[in-house]
Amino acid sequence: MVDSEGRIAIRDFPPTLEGKVALEVLEGGLLTTVQDLGRYGYERFGVPVAGAMDPFALQAANILVGNDPSEPALEITLVGPTLRATESCLIAVGGADFSPRVNGQEIPMWMAVFVRKGWVIEFGGRKTGCRAYLAVAGGINVPPLMGSKSTYLSGGFGGFEGRALKKGDLIPIGQPAFHLPSLAGKEFPTDRIPKYSDAPEVHVILGPQDDYFTEEGIASFLSSKHKVSPISDRMGYRLQGPEIAHKRRADIISDGIALGSVQVPADRQPIVMMADHQTTGGYPKIATVISASIPLLAQCMPGASTVTFEAITVEEAQARYREMMKALEMTNDK
Amino acid sequence: MTFYSEPRFLLAGDSALVIEFGDEISEEVNRRVHTLANAMEKNPLPGLGEAVPTYRSLLIHYDPLRLSCEEVKAFVSNVLQKCKEVLLPEPRVVEVPVVYGREFGPDIEFVAEHNGLSVEEVIRLHSGVTYTVYMLGFTPGFTYLGGLPEALATPRLPTPRKLVPAGAVGIAGTQTGVYPITTPGGWRLIGRTPLKLFEPTRDPPVLLRPGDKLCFVPISEEEFRAYG
DSSP states (O other): OBOTTSOBOOOSOOSSOOSOOEEEEEEOOSSEEEEOSOOOSOGGGTOOOOOOSSHHHHHHHHHHTTOOTTSOEEEEESSOOEEEESSOEEEEEEEEEOOEEETTEEOOSSBOEEEOTTOEEEEOOOOEEEEEEEEETTOBOOOOBTTBOOOBTTTTBSTTTTSOOOTTOEEEBOOOSSOGGGGTTOBOOGGGSOOOOSSOEEEEEEOSSGGGBOHHHHHHHHHSOEEEOTTOOSSEEEEESSOOOBSSOSOOSOEEOOTTEEEOOTTOOOEEEOTTOOSEEOSOEEEEEOGGGHHHHHTSOTTTOEEEEEEOOHHHHHHHHHHHHHHHHHHHHO | OOEEEEEEEEEOSSSEEEEEEESSOOHHHHHHHHHHHHHHHHSOOTTEEEEEEOSSEEEEEEOTTTOOHHHHHHHHHHHHHHTTSOOOOOOOEEEEEEEESGGGSTTHHHHHHHTTOOHHHHHHHHTSSOEEEEEEOSSTTOEEEEOOOGGGOBOOOSSOEEEEOTTEEEEEBTEEEEOSSOEEEOSEEEEEOSSOSBOTTSSSSBSSOTTOEEEEEEOOHHHHHHTO
């Protein structure tokens, strides 16, 4: 199945898919959930956005299999699931590299791969990152809830029955709109993949409550290495490092929280609000991680990675985000 | 505690802006927030996302691929000018039936004793005022209410309960509220409503919206059970 250049061969596959496509879950993995780009429009009702922790990897994987970039995929955390394809399908894995294998053979990351009926998709050891995204041509066919197919774990709704996948689940796949084999072998250009690292430099914009912190507090936040605490999860990344001092109070009148907000409670250790974050909160927020850096943070390994922060302007942040999205568009057009 | 003469614009990253009207919890400041939220809804701009109202500020999401921060600021300033003359529509008044006491409100005796009241007085006071839904947050459908009579203020439980049933009505300090979903919680429970404050498959998923008015209406255990 692999040709002389190491690519997955694309010949000799059935032109159409028969029967209902689904992924049978043989093992659920550590935390495998269905996620799309998130649930928007309900934050004013207290409903968190949820969605992919690394939206770039989700969109890239979708583009590789010919899906709309916003389709739901499986978000896989550290220990991957074992899945069997009930019918032939096209998959791509982006984000963290957990040594994905198909039918016993290691497959490349960031590439569309044809999976024959009955073949098993599994994962091995972690090479990089924390979250992999497995997209399937046709998307994951779960019912939308409040406009999204994302799983919100704490609320127990959305995605596949509002929970992580477990042994025995049958994950329905939508009908792909095209001839699958023609897309197999499509690669995501390496130079357009974010610079994932276990010690990334993460860009932030100061505010909305940077005026709650002393100058030394802000300097300490921007100049120190922060360890990603082992209790970090989809709601928040807890960081450990030198103390970040408040001027006076360590609480505010509760207000709205944006993705990437860096809260500093009274213990003076920052918490970055991630995909499942609450919609409102009462801790002052020293800064907000920029959209282009969210994927870097999402791929940090709790208990192992360290991050450093650099403050930039909102204009620079938006320019970086445009650049990142251009990488997706260019691959989508190809 | 202050009410700003001019709203402050705060950066919340590269795709959200916060418009802050004051640094206090009050009807007046909160009304300004909802007036702007309402005006933003009536003046849609491509690229603008959801506006999330809280006690004293409005967080506005936008798509940084379509709008710059300066464009959003200019647009919002313009809407703010316009809504100086605009009055909020009359708020909806939502009645929330509550069965007070017994197993539905196991802490009602404590609340009465703590405040030197009888259980009947607690019920009369709690159901005798109109509350304002300042904001939703914490969990889906959870309302932050203004208007609890001071005579009912009671500290939280020293140790939170592991499970508080959905619909439980409680008091914590000077706040009162309803648990929309079953969660752990430390509020003093005085009653329970048969209504579902949050139902993910309903549209909208919440019973109460920011800016609404709310009245608690005492009902009997039989009436509670009749809701099924």
